[in-house]
Amino acid sequence: MDWIIFSLLNGVIHGLLLFMVSAGLTLIFGMMGVLNFAHASFYMLGAYFAYTMQGIVGFAPAVVLATLLAGAVGAVVERWFLRRVHRYGHAHELLLTFGLSFIIAETIKLFFGNYPVDYRIPPALDTAAFVIGSQQYPVYRLLMGGVALAMFAAIYLLLTRTRVGIVVRSAIYKPRMVEALGHNVQLVFMGVFGVGAALAGLAGAIAGAFYTTNPNMALEVGVMVFVVVVVGGLGSLGGAMLASLLIGVLTSLAVGVDRSLADALALVGAGEWARSAGGLLTLKLSSLAASLPFALMLLVLLLRPSGLMGEKA
Secondary structure (H helix, E strand, O other), X not given: OHHHHHHHHHHHHHHHHHHHHHHHHHHHHHHHOOOOOOHHHHHHHHHHHHHHHHHHHOHHHHHXXXXXXHHHHHHHHHHHHHHHHHHHOHHHHHHHHHHHHHHHHHHHHHHHOOOOOOOOOOHHHOXXXXXXXXXXXXXXXXXXXXXXXXXXXXXXXXXXHOHHHHHHXXXXXXXXXXXXXXXXXXXXXXXXXXXXXXXXXXXXXXHOOOOOOOOOHHHHHHHHHHHHHHHHOOOOHHHHHHHHHHHHHHHHHHHOOOOEHHHXXXXXXXXXXXXXXXXXXXXXXXXXXXXXXXXXXXXXHHHOOOOOOOOOO
């Protein structure tokens, strides 16, 4: 029972972390129609910005400044790069952001080296929130989850309950009408891209202290972020939250299951046949945990191509 509670908590927190990263990508695609392959790079930039400034201004101010800097970099990318190729279609946007992700990664390696940096949780937060069985649960994990939930609430309220949200959503569907009302649509798009990059930067600044901050962290999380966005539905913020939690919990529970399909078939008397057949039937679920999100993505694409909460074409 303790193992299940611990795994569920870890899965929820991991899912909320995935949402923190994927929320920006979902926002950018939902508002602008741009699939940003360099999105996870802003996640990495947030971690390295926070690491660089932590010793100067302290942990909390470093996280805030890293978020703002990542957002500023995102705004520059949209203004001086993406805007120039937007009229040529999605292929040019994909190629540009794909190349940009490599440039950012190599720049990080140039300044910080091709190895992890010593970005750690501050001692005041490196404590246990409570004890489950014989294991202590870190308070910092709960902090990450709380930040993710606050982020979700803030984005939702901003888009649905404020004038800014109305202007942003209107600029997508009726840009000429928004321009006629005196709003700068190009500035709106730059702001949306900057906010999306800032959200990824915030996720990196928070998670980088708990996990490893290294030049490959964008690649490690980037693939999973796209899985989350596809499963949840392109452009759906609620879908991104649902998919993130589903993938986080599914992966966390699977890691701790040291059983195979052959063991399950043994309950109905088919265990010997399954073991003799070999193959996937004898593979333990824990060894397949990393593949389960991709299997879920394939299943969703087959049954509901628009995603769990995406709009049907």
